[in-house]
Every structure is written in structure tokens, then in C-alpha cells.
Amino acid sequence: MKNKADKKDADPTIQTPPETEQKEQNTAESASGTEPKAEEAKTAEVQPEGARKNDPAAKIASLEKTVAELEDKRIRLIAEMENQRKRALKDMEALRYNVMTDTLHPFFQVFDHFSMAVAATSATNNLASLLEGMKMIQAEFDKAFSDLGIERIDATGKDFDPAQHEAVSEEASDTVPAGKVIRQWCFGYKSGERLLKPATVVVSAGPAGKPAAEK
Template sequence: MTGVFKDMTHKHHNDKKQDNDWEEAPADIPAEEAAAETGAPDAECPAEAGELEKLRGELAEAQEKLIYLQADYQNYRKRTSKDIADARIYGAANALEPFITVYDYLTMARQAADKSDKIEQIRQGLSMILDQYMKAFEESGVSRVETVGKPFDPSVHEAVAREASDEFPEGIIVKEWTGGYRFGERLLRPAKVVVSSGPADAKEA
């Protein structure tokens, strides 16, 4: 009788333990949640993988274009620097060429003066040289500032004296001491002039 009671007690204990194990067993967890809880990475989506590969290709292409652009820019800078240097040389050469011709005329005039005592011939030769000089100036973009008979303009004239004049009213230039010159719109040198102070009779009155 005692043996039967022990068997029943042991069976009851085992049944109770199984019940407790059943209550403590966790419920089934979806695979996605289980993967998230364990930190397992999801399989890469084919669409996302294709997009990533496309972006990588575009990035590589952009980097290659950037390298070509940098090389082109360096070549452009070199060409531009050379073009500027060449333009300066050619510009200076074109500006100086007319004065070589004038120098030739001056040389011939001096040689003629050494061989002749005719003042008129020398004067004509010098006049021709001056005309050639003015032509060279004009071809280089240089022009003279107008003076005699023009109103005094302090922006292009420098008054060195004033004198009475019956021919020119007050404020008008009566004489030019040294010529003034422009290069385009830029003043190279102002003209030094004598300005009329008006008629002498008006001063005395």
C-alpha cells in the first residue's frame, strides 16, 4: 500500500513539473521579430542592391569627369598665359614699328645736314620727319591735345603763364609751349600752354 502511494505521489510531482514547464515556455515568435531581437541582418533587397550599384557607377563616372575637367582647366590656364604674353609682344612690336621708320628719316636728315649747308632743305627734311612722327602716333592710337584757340581745360592743359591778348578772349589758349598727348581716352601728358587774360586795354581801364 505504501509503495502504491509513493508511485502516485511521484507521478503527481512529475505532472506538476510538466505543467510549470508549459507555462514558462515562450510563445512562438515570428521569424522577422526574432531576427530583429537577435540582431541578425536582413537579406539585401535586390532592388536596393541594384540602386546602390547604379549610384556607385555614377559616382565613378563623375570622378572621372572631374579629373578630365581639372586637366582641361590646367591646359586652359597655360594657353591663356601664353596668349597674353604673345599679345603683349605683338602689341609692343606693332606700336614700335612706325617709330623705326621715323628713326630712318632722322638718320637720313642728319646725313643730309652733314653734306649740305642749305638750311631750307634741312627744314623741309625735318618737317617731313615731324609729319611722319605724327602718322606713327596716330597709327599707335596716340593723338595730340588741341591747344591754341581752344578754351583752357585743366583736365588736359597745364597753364604756365597768362598774358593779355587782343585776338583771344579771356580763358582761351594763345600759345602752346609743349604738346599734350592722349592714348585713346587716357591722358599721357598734359599740354603746357599760355592762357589769355583778355584785351590789354580792358586791363588798363
């Protein structure tokens, strides 16, 4: 039996039945047709996604959404900046009011006393009493300045200092050396190391008629 089967396989004259050939052909065609259908299915799945990406209407809608979001952020930022500006102005106004009140408060009593002194001059001829009242008012002014940290500059008899003094004129003097202050017209004022107002003074030019080289 085995020898007969071997002979059948080796013998080229033995033909395959037609039914078997038809089945094999159908199987081959079926296998070869499966791949194109699978490729078509993949293409069908990918194509709509790509089409959506390239769709102008979809792009416009996406851009409009982005623009709307950015516009909303811009409006919110502008509103926040405006609120901060209003808060800053309100704080500055409150600070200005507090500084003004603290600065003027020490002078209220001084002005009241000065008004009383002016009223008293019409009721008395006592100049000594009036002078005493003026000195008291001056002392109150000095205290008010001191409370604010303001120091008065008295330049009389001192060397002329352009950093603190303002010379309005120069006069010859046989008693006051050249370069020193003969007379002070107005006091100067400073706060710490900061000059608020220079003292206006008259400066000595030395003895009259003396050459400048000898002064």
C-alpha cells in the same frame, strides 16, 4: 448510436485518456516555444548589423576613406587652378608682345629717316634741305599716330579747355583776349574721347594793367 455519443460529450464524468492529454500538452509546448526561437533568430540577424554601425573601427575607416577622397579632389582642383593661371599668364604675355609690336612697327621707318637726317647734317650746310627733311619726319610721325587712332591736340589760338589743356603760365596780351591760348609748348594727344596727354599752353590774361573786372 447518436444518442450515446451525445451523452458521452455532455457527461462530465467521462475523462479523456492520458495519452491524448500528453499529446495535446506537447503540441501546446511546441507551439509556444516556436515564437521565442523566431524572435531570437531575428535578433541574431539584426544584432551584427547594428554592432557594425556602432563599431568605432568601422566609423574610423569610413571617415578615413571620405578624407582621402576629399584630399584627392583638393589636389586635383589646385592643379587645375595652377594650369589655368599659367595659361592666363602665357596668353597675357602673347597679347602684350603683339600690342607692343603693332604699336612700334609704324615708328621703325620714322626713326630710320630721322637717323638719316641727323647723319646728313654733318655732310651739308643746306638748312633748307634739313628743314624739309624734318617736316617729312614730322609728317611720318603724324601718319604713325593716325594709324594707331591717336589724334594730336593743337590748342594755339583756342579757348583754354582744362579738360584738354594744361596751363603752365599766364601772360598779359593786348591782341589775344583773356582766356585764350597765346602759345603752345607741347602738343596734346587723345584716342577717341580719352585724353592721353594734355597740351601744355600759355594762357592770355588780357591787356596789361586792366582791372580783372573789365577783362
